[in-house]
Amino acid sequence: MSAAHPSGKARRPLSPRLVALASFPLLMTVAACGAASDNGDAGSAAEGGENGKLVVWDWKSGDAAAQAYFETARADFAEKHPGVELEFVAQPFDNYYQLLGTAIESGSGPDVVLFNGGAQMRERISALAPLDDMLGDTKERLTGWEAFQAEGTTYAVPITLQGLPFYYNKAVYEQAGLDPEAPPATYEELEAVCTAIAETGQDCFSLGNKEGIGIEFHLSTYGAGVFSAEQYDAWLAGDRDWTSPEVKQLFQLWVDQHEAGWYNDGVNSTAKFMDEYTKFQGGDSAHVIGLISDVAHWKSFDEFLGEDLGVFKPPVVTDQGSSFLPAEGGIGYAVTEWTADPELAYDAVESLSSTAALTDFYVEAGAIASDTTIDTSGAGIATVGDIVSWLPESKPLLHSALSAETLELMHRLSQQLIDGGVTVDDALQQLAATDQ
Amino acid sequence: MPVLLVAPAVLVVVALRIVPLVMGANYSLTGDGADNGAFVGLANYRTLLDDPVFRTALRNVGLLLVALPVAVSVPGILATFLFLRVPGHRLYRSVYFFPVVLSPVIIGAIFNVVLSFDGPANQLLVRLGMQPVDWLGDGSIAMLTVIAVHIWATFGMALVIFMAGFATVDQSLLDAARVDGANLPQTVWHVIIPELSQTIQFVFVTTMIGMLTGMFGLLYIMTAGGPGGATYLPELYIWVQQGQMNRPALASAASMVLFVFMLVVGFAQLRIIKRATKEV
Known part of the structure; x- marks a missing residue:
């Protein structure tokens, strides 16, 4: 659509498209600073703790078989921090790491995150808080840590073991x-x-x-x-x-x-x-x-x-x-580096990895828990006895x-x-x- | 103040289009992982050129353009039959439009079942004495399968546009053709196609937009880029690099390549639409 010039003679104005195209490389060069991912150096989100709510991302809390586990963990946490609500957000597993990637780029989102052990967690350690100083007795009680460590630092607490x-x-x-x-x-x-x-x-x-x-x-x-x-x-x-x-x-x-x-x-x-x-x-x-x-x-x-x-x-x-049996830590909870109060978030992780909660996870959902103190002899299924007996000699x-x-x-x-x-x-x- | 009157529109365009675009261009020149935030020049673009998966994705865009005439002629031919009032044309008119209202996720899930190796399509082939085909698992045909499903899922909309175009065909020309003794192919070739030329051009443009921007859902559900990366399109590549591989800067570079490609296609489309609507 081009309008005729009032003089009656059509004059071709400088095309906006041409201007846009010409200025594009300039804009790109001038703007070449900043980063595609959030550097995370500023405590960007202050969701956790301050408004009395901790957000946990997982792909399990919508699973009917895991309800007893989540209820026990929630009750345990409520006892320790009555004023803080634990909100579980169940994401679809198919898109889980895409959604998490988006949260990491924005440097905000959940306070506690469920991870698969190995590559998926290790690729994202820049967004996670190191946990070694907070672990205490948990380190002895649970096994399967290797899958949640990178360069000697622990970034997540295993709740199940995974093997093939x-x-x-x-x-x-x-x-x-x-x-x-x-x-x-x-x-x-x-x-x-x-x-x-x-x-x-x-x-x-x-x-x-x-x-x-x-x-x-x-x-x-x-x-x-x-x-x-x-x-x-x-x-x-x-x-x-x-x-x-x-x-x-x-x-x-x-x-x-x-x-x-x-x-x-x-x-x-x-x-x-x-x-x-x-x-x-x-x-x-x-x-x-x-x-x-x-x-x-x-x-x-x-x-x-x-x-x-x-x-x-x-x-x-x-x-x-x-x-x-090749086996290692299966899934585990990590604390994000942007959470307002990492110790509070770690308390949620501790509730989610308590012996009582993991016992429910084993009994109801059939997960081989990372907790070595859980008795697995009463399952009534022959194969689980074999699997558990092979765990001590397993490798990642x-x-x-x-x-x-x-x-x-x-x-x-x-x-x-x-x-x-x-x-x-x-x-x-x-x-x-x-x-x- | 006329400037004030256009300000809301300008602000929306600048905030939601121009700023993200410039940010994306900026990110595409920075690194991922340890180089996060550091200026790396055109390294991401070189990575893209070296990545066989991205090259496959671009090749598949080319395949989409090759499939475009099929995607336009299917609704065109079917609309012609409806226009010529074949028996049951009212029923077909509704049936043809039905897939358009289904979401790509549902269509993908349905065809996953229909086209699975032991699914109904292969059972039919076996009954007819033919070999079963791994529709979604064979790298040489998986992309064609997804394109075919996309055409099936979307041709209803183009059909409606064609039907609207047919309503404008001059009846007296058809009558004259009949009086002159023209048979059906001659009528279609010499009367209907010239009369519908603007509609055909418009359908070409809209179908192309649909193919280039609307196949992500189907691909994601049906093949997720596999087998062997054979069914990647740039959008899926961007999605995977950004989320799964945690390489947002590389994803930004791929987005810029897609943007430039779409810019070229978009200008071509604008030109065609202008010509089609005789707006000079």
């Missing part, structure tokens, strides 16, 4: 003519089991790799069976040789297992949570690599499979490998030592390895480049 056992369906073993009480202990035995199960027409394993998380479970379980104890510890300590024969063997196993038909069809379009586990619960497959807390664990499988549910430790693959998960960037790349490469878009050597080269 192999669950199996004894009924499928019987159909295949296998001894349901003798699960495989070595990789060769597992191969024999899968061959026998293939003849019944069922899948040896259920697997969903739509999000690429399947490779994390693969790496952290078979890794124990492939690596020597020294290699395992070196990996966790950050000394990782992606071109070593052992790492190559681990990723080759991922490809070989697919080519051998161990898994259901459409792995890359099947969601791990929960389609993979729904298949296993429905009796469609013999095995699944599951968890010990939160979801996809002994308690949820027991509801469907009952006495047919069995569990075993990852198999030994090489002569130098060993068999143990291999994939938890990796950065979010490396994990994200590994997710993508795991899908490309399945559909042939990349070779094992190429994939390992790319992973080595990001894991500096």
Whole structure:
């Protein structure tokens, strides 16, 4: 739309678009200061404490099975601080770290935050308060701290342990003519089991790799069976040789297992949570690599499979490998650095990790709690006894030592390895480049 | 004071558009993590160029542009049938519009079930003696699948615009064509398409905007960028870098690239709309 000049002669005014475009680079250069993330040096939000309310973010408080846990924690905190209300905000897990990222950038939001152990927390320690000076006796009472520490400093208090056992369906073993009480202990035995199960027409394993998380479970379980104890510890300590024969063997196993038909069809379009586990619960497959807390664990499988549910430790693959349950701190609470009163916020964390609250979490939700003083002998489910007995010799998960960037790349490469878009050597080269 | 009268509008535009834009441009020149706040020049843009996922995202934008003629011709052809009053046209008119009122999240969830490997679509293929297809798990076709679902979900709106365009077609021209003995393809080619040229241009523009800005929900639900990063679009990339990877400065740089791209597309659209509405 251009108006004619009053003189009757159309005059072309300087286009606003041209002005905007011309001034754009100038604006960019002049404005090149400041930061995309909040530096957090100024105590920006003063929500916690001052107005008598502490905000806790999690993805659990909406879960019916966890209600008893939250009520006990709330009551414990109310006793210590009657004037302060504990407000739980349940966020959807799918978006949890995106939402948290937004809160961190603005330098305001929740006072106490639930985290998964490992990379997700370590990437965000600049937004968290160090807790070591406040821990006291809690340090002895709970286990699983490594997953919530970075460079020797503790940033969150573990409330559950997370581990990766192999669950199996004894009924499928019987159909295949296998001894349901003798699960495989070595990789060769597992191969024999899968061959026998293939003849019944069922899948040896259920697997969903739509999000690429399947490779994390693969790496952290078979890794124990492939690596020597020294290699395992070196990996966790950050000394990782992606071109070593052992790492190559681990990723080759991922490809070989697919080519051998161990898994259901459409792995890359099947969601791990929960389609993979729904298949296993429905009796469609013999095995699944599951968890010990939160979801996809002994308690949820027991509801469907009952006495047919069995569990075993990852198999030994090489002569130098060993068999143990990879496990570490699962989820834990951290205090944000912007909270007005960190000690008050830590008191909320202490209530959320009290023995009474964690006992409720174990009994009602089936979480393996980080509290070593809880008695787990009365669960009435055989598999939990096995899992708890393996915990003392467990080691942290291999994939938890990796950065979010490396994990994200590994997710993508795991899908490309399945559909042939990349070779094992190429994939390992790319992973080595990001894991500096 | 005419300046005062435009002040509210100017303030809104400056506060909600220009300031965030300048801040975004500024952030894109700073670092992430340990370099937070430090000026890093064009390092983020170099990272983007080196990132195969971002390159895939841009390639997929190109794929969207290639799919545009299909997204426009589907409602165009169906609207023509409705205009020619095929049997049951009243029913079809409502049915075609129905998906438009559904949210992308619901559509994504429905198609996740329909297109899953053991879902109804593949069961049908197997019954017809064909091989099942991993619609969302095969990197070479997953993006096409999501685009097809997006077209299905949104063509109803374009159809309504076409129907409105048809209402303006000069009946006497159609009658003249019939008297002259024109068959259906000739009528469509020589009468309907020239008469509808402005509508077609408008639908092109609105469909392009819809494709470039409205696919995030579907992608997020159906593939989340997978498999192997094959279905990334710039918006999803920005979202992942900002939230999941905790790299807001890199996300800002990706946003600026998307902004410049949209600026070019936007100017092209403005030009087309101006021509279509004969506003010179």
